[in-house]
Amino acid sequence: xxxxxxxxxxxxxxxxxxxxxxxxxxxxxxxxxxxxxxxxxxxxxxxxxxxxxxxxxxxxxxxxxxxxxxxxxxxxxxxxxxxxxxxxxxxxxxxxxxxxxxxxxxxxxxxxxxxxxxxxxxxxxxxxxx
Numbered sequence: 001x002x003x004x005x006x007x008x009x010x011x012x013x014x015x016x017x018x019x020x021x022x023x024x025x026x027x028x029x030x031x032x033x034x035x036x037x038x039x040x041x042x043x044x045x046x047x048x049x050x051x052x053x054x055x056x057x058x059x060x061x062x063x064x065x066x067x068x069x070x071x072x073x074x075x076x077x078x079x080x081x082x083x084x085x086x087x088x089x090x091x092x093x094x095x096x097x098x099x100x101x102x103x104x105x106x107x108x109x110x111x112x113x114x115x116x117x118x119x120x121x122x123x124x125x126x127x128x129x130x
Contacts, residue, residue, distance in 0.1 A: 027074035051130035
């Protein structure tokens, strides 16, 4: 259900097409980048599959094991979302488990004058699941 609604993305695209297909862009001023992966790439350090049922296998990820504290990997939406009266929802699945190098996942909105507003954050997932 969630992969067929407007604005959703399951990352089952060619390697670099996810930014166009999913309406996302890499921040050119961050320290490292997000990539499309599957369990063959992440191996022992990541999930075995994505969260979607069926044939889905790919997911967006960052490898934090080679990064230094304070480094950032950032993506942003390429489309503006209209202002709402508490009706707008952002739904995503994440996997952060069993790594000392796992950082903090943060979700911001940017208000009309350009100020980042922290909406949600997590420093790690306690269970080995999405």
